[in-house]
Amino acid sequence: MFADAWPLAVLAILLAWPVPVFLARASWPRRHARAAIALWQAVGIAGGLSLIGAPLAVGVAPLDRHLRTGLVVLWRDAFHLRVPASLGLAQEIALALAAVLTVRLVGxxxxxxxxxxxxxxxxxDAVDLAAEHADRQLRVLEHAAPAAYCLPGTRPRIVITEGTIAALAPDELEAVLAHERAHARWRHELVVQPFVAWESALPLPPARRATAAVTGLVEMLADDHAARSAGRPALARALVAIGGTAGPVPNQRMNPGAKTAASTSASVPPATPTLDRVQRLLRAATPNLAERLIGPAAWFAAILLVAGPTWYVLR
Ligand SMILES: [Zn+2]
Incomplete structure (x- = not known):
C-alpha cells in the first residue's frame, strides 16, 4: 500500500527540514550564488512534488501499482462522478490531504x-509622482537620508535619494546604480517571490531560512554584477557609506543595504548583513579546484533533485 509513497515521504521530510538547514549553513554558496539559487529552487520544487505526491500515492495505491496509472484510474472515475469502490477511509483522507496541500501551495x-x-x-506610481525623473528608470527622491532601491517589474524603477548622491563619490554611485540595475534587469524579484509565497504557505523555520538565504544570494549576484562594472572597492565603499539604510517601504524592494527583494515577511532577518557583503567583496580569493567543482556539482544536484521525483511520479 505504501510502496510508492514512502520514498516520496522520506524525500519530503528531508527537503522540509534537514536539507534547508544544512544548505542555509553552507559557506560555498558565497562563491557560487547562481548554482546555489538553482539548488534552493530545486529543493522547493522537489519538496512540493514529494509533499503532494506522498499522500497521493497512498490514496491511489489500491487502484494501481504505479502512482501515474493509479491517478489515471482515479481521474476517469472522478470524471464520471464516481468514487472507486476499492478506496477505503484511509485512502480518501490521504487524497483529501493531497488536494488541500495542492490548493494551499498553488493558491x-x-x-x-x-x-x-x-x-x-x-x-x-507613487515614486513617479513624488520623485524627479532622472532618466527612463531612475527616480531621485528629495530626501537627505541615503537610500537606494529597486522597484522591479516589466517597467522597473531605480530609486535613490539626494542624500545618496551627496554621500557617494561618482564611482561609488555608479556601483550602487549597477547593483540596482542588475536586480531590475535579471528580475531577481521573480527568484525571491516563490520562496516568500512558500514561507506563507508553510510558515516553518526552514522556509524562513530558505527565503533569507535566497534573498541574500540575489544580493550577491547583484553585487558581482556591480563589481564587474564599477569595481569591488567602489562598491564596498558605497555599502559602507549607505549600507543598511532604509528606503520608504521595506517590502518588495531591492536595497543595496540590509533588506532586499520581496522580503515581505517581517520574520526574515536581514539576509546578508552589510559587513558580510563588504568582506565578501574585499576578500575574494582565487578558488582551488575543489571549490571550483562545487558549482557544477550543485547544478547537477539541482537537476537530479527535480528529475528524480518527477520520473518517480510519472514512471
Ligand atoms: Zn540589492
Whole structure:
C-alpha cells in the first residue's frame, strides 16, 4: 500500500527540514550564488512534488501499482462522478490531504504574486509622482537620508535619494546604480517571490531560512554584477557609506543595504548583513579546484533533485 509513497515521504521530510538547514549553513554558496539559487529552487520544487505526491500515492495505491496509472484510474472515475469502490477511509483522507496541500501551495503562491505585483505597482506610481525623473528608470527622491532601491517589474524603477548622491563619490554611485540595475534587469524579484509565497504557505523555520538565504544570494549576484562594472572597492565603499539604510517601504524592494527583494515577511532577518557583503567583496580569493567543482556539482544536484521525483511520479 505504501510502496510508492514512502520514498516520496522520506524525500519530503528531508527537503522540509534537514536539507534547508544544512544548505542555509553552507559557506560555498558565497562563491557560487547562481548554482546555489538553482539548488534552493530545486529543493522547493522537489519538496512540493514529494509533499503532494506522498499522500497521493497512498490514496491511489489500491487502484494501481504505479502512482501515474493509479491517478489515471482515479481521474476517469472522478470524471464520471464516481468514487472507486476499492478506496477505503484511509485512502480518501490521504487524497483529501493531497488536494488541500495542492490548493494551499498553488493558491498562496498565486495570491502572493498578485499582492506583491499590486504593491509594487502602487509604489512605482507613487515614486513617479513624488520623485524627479532622472532618466527612463531612475527616480531621485528629495530626501537627505541615503537610500537606494529597486522597484522591479516589466517597467522597473531605480530609486535613490539626494542624500545618496551627496554621500557617494561618482564611482561609488555608479556601483550602487549597477547593483540596482542588475536586480531590475535579471528580475531577481521573480527568484525571491516563490520562496516568500512558500514561507506563507508553510510558515516553518526552514522556509524562513530558505527565503533569507535566497534573498541574500540575489544580493550577491547583484553585487558581482556591480563589481564587474564599477569595481569591488567602489562598491564596498558605497555599502559602507549607505549600507543598511532604509528606503520608504521595506517590502518588495531591492536595497543595496540590509533588506532586499520581496522580503515581505517581517520574520526574515536581514539576509546578508552589510559587513558580510563588504568582506565578501574585499576578500575574494582565487578558488582551488575543489571549490571550483562545487558549482557544477550543485547544478547537477539541482537537476537530479527535480528529475528524480518527477520520473518517480510519472514512471
Ligand atoms: Zn540589492
Amino acid at each position: 498562496v503562491t498565486l495570491l502572493s504574486a498578485l499582492r506583491i505585483e499590486r504593491d509594487l505597482r502602487r509604489q512605482r
